[in-house]
Amino acid sequence: MAWSMVWKMLVLGVVQGASEFLPISSSGHLLLGQVLLRVEGGLTVPIFLHVGTLIAVVVFMSRRIGRLFADMFNREKERRIAGWALILYLFVASIPAALVGILAKDTIDRVMYGQPLYVAFFFIGTGALLLVTRWGRKRNRTFGISDALLIGIAQAVAILPGFSRSGLTIATALLLGIASVEAFEFSFILSIPAIAGAAVIDFLELYGTGRISQLAPPEAWVVGIISSAGVGFLALWLLKKAVVSKKFWLFSFYCFAVGAASLVLLLVFR
Numbered sequence: 001m002a003w004s005m006v007w008k009m010l011v012l013g014v015v016q017g018a019s020e021f022l023p024i025s026s027s028g029h030l031l032l033g034q035v036l037l038r039v040e041g042g043l044t045v046p047i048f049l050h051v052g053t054l055i056a057v058v059v060f061m062s063r064r065i066g067r068l069f070a071d072m073f074n075r076e077k078e079r080r081i082a083g084w085a086l087i088l089y090l091f092v093a094s095i096p097a098a099l100v101g102i103l104a105k106d107t108i109d110r111v112m113y114g115q116p117l118y119v120a121f122f123f124i125g126t127g128a129l130l131l132v133t134r135w136g137r138k139r140n141r142t143f144g145i146s147d148a149l150l151i152g153i154a155q156a157v158a159i160l161p162g163f164s165r166s167g168l169t170i171a172t173a174l175l176l177g178i179a180s181v182e183a184f185e186f187s188f189i190l191s192i193p194a195i196a197g198a199a200v201i202d203f204l205e206l207y208g209t210g211r212i213s214q215l216a217p218p219e220a221w222v223v224g225i226i227s228s229a230g231v232g233f234l235a236l237w238l239l240k241k242a243v244v245s246k247k248f249w250l251f252s253f254y255c256f257a258v259g260a261a262s263l264v265l266l267l268v269f270r
Helices: 002-021 026-037 044-062 062-072 077-114 116-130 145-157 166-176 180-208 216-245 247-270
Strands: none
Touching: 002 026, 002 044, 002 062, 002 166, 002 180, 002 216, 044 062, 044 180, 044 216, 062 077, 062 180, 077 145, 077 180, 116 166, 116 247, 145 180, 166 180, 166 216, 166 247, 180 216
16 A cells, blocks of 8 residues: 555656646646545645655755845845845745635635646646747846736736646746746746745644644655655756747647646546
8 A cells, every 4th residue: 555655656746846847737737646546635745745846946946046145145235235126026926825825725725626627727727828928028127026916926826726836927927028037037936935835834734633644654755755856856947948948838738738638537537
């Protein structure tokens, strides 16, 4: 029984690592994966996989995070202002998702796990937004607090499984006219508190409801963490290449395909 859970966590770790950072919705893939693999446990599976992807993004973005802290305490006034401004933007962008996560997460989880068909339509919605970035991009301009708020709202919407967090936040930034590299970096620095917060909220909910005993066996969650971290790092590298080379919109076709396939699988085989 334990080894069955290990290989399922390996599969889900690979799915989480790729889909957490590629603009194809990790929560949607994870929910569908749990349904199709018949993995029980609800919140217990995402907790460990979030730890793996958190490790991946912190390592991948470590140089940019280091520059941010260096700017915050730099002797040059302009760099110091820029550093603290970015902290402000990250704080503002984090507010919408934090509010939705605290106030509505239970309702979202209950509805989505009970009606996974919604996920298929949200995949298609993600694909549509990604496709629009091919034509709807404006000229590069300076990042502002209103941009941070709009990107934060996009991140809050992406709490719904099937909507991609990276897809919605990067697409929103690009459509607002933010430069490709800046859009990528802001999205994934912003993801760090979001991923950590999701894991903490899930753990506290398990603890508070007395379901902590439902956690997967140690060998299973170790495999899940390692696989999601390793694949997540590779996914970040691939996505950065795609965003910088202006090929980000190509992921839309994958989202359309998964959305259509999910509709068929859920309608025919459930």
